[in-house]
Amino acid sequence: MRKTERYKVEDANSLWRIYKTVSFFKVMKNFIVIQIARYTPFLSVKNWLYRTFLRMKVGKQTSFALMVMPDIMFPERIKIGTNSIIGYNTTLLAHEYLIEEYRIGDVIIGDNVLIGANTTILPGVTIGDNAIVSAASLVNKSVPAGAFVGGNPIKIIYTKEEMEQRKAGTTE
Template identity: 75%
Template sequence: MRQTKRYKVDQANSLWQIYQTVSFWKVMKNFIFIQLGRYMPFLSVKNWLYRTFLRMKVGKQTAFALMVMPDTMFPEKITVGSNCVIGYNTTILAHEYLISEYRIGAVVIGNDVMIGANTTILPGVKIGDGAVISSATLVNRDVPPGAFVGGNPMQVIYTKEEMDKRMDDDS
């Protein structure tokens, strides 16, 4: 179950009321630094931009590939551990605007996590240490540590124990 906080709206859909929920200037600043980061070829500079200007928590030697899209409204709710690879064109959302409500939830990605290209991570999700997310996965719930998951909707392909056994068999 995703951990999000829900906020009801009574007039038009929640996205129509966006600047009542988050400052226009914050969104503009975040957008500029996210766009710089999306094209930045230097991983250490990209991580510095995200830590400094977006207030994301990013561990050492984490690599955000080209075109990764962190949440524009609430990037400070994203935590990524050390030694992770976030694949090309992955989207990490900490918010979702719906018709009658909007939801905000922290995204926590553990250490040594591999996230394949074109993955979407929804708000309120925790991805455990050592997890592997297949390309083009919709991460719509928590991922156990060490698991290999994939698909839309996401399914566990191998548990940590099954992955460990596969690694032992390959040795």
């Protein structure tokens, strides 16, 4: 399902203890860099900002649309392959704060992946190469390579094999 590290908290909800989890100055720096990148129309500049200041692993020719929101606390836990598209206003989360615990997990997006607009990707998720995620989806589990998924939460619409049949123009 999802691969996350879980950390129990006591006395107060986990978000109340945010700066025991991550440095205030790291969050401020990341916030500023992310806000600049969200509005920057130059794809190569966005990738440079993400690689240089947030330590995200971003493949060549990967495109982040306007308003994409990478994880502000743990962006270094996000890895995106080459030639992928991250759609408008997508959120990539590498953390989640709950009442009694917080979780941190890597987000891994393969090569040639298309993520539709307004999608939310939760921590600990892997999206395989050549996958397509429909717009307005909640990616709450890993996506197999070549699959077409969508919905809230996601469901497989077409498997890799079904997608290949559709591209070839055959149906069986």
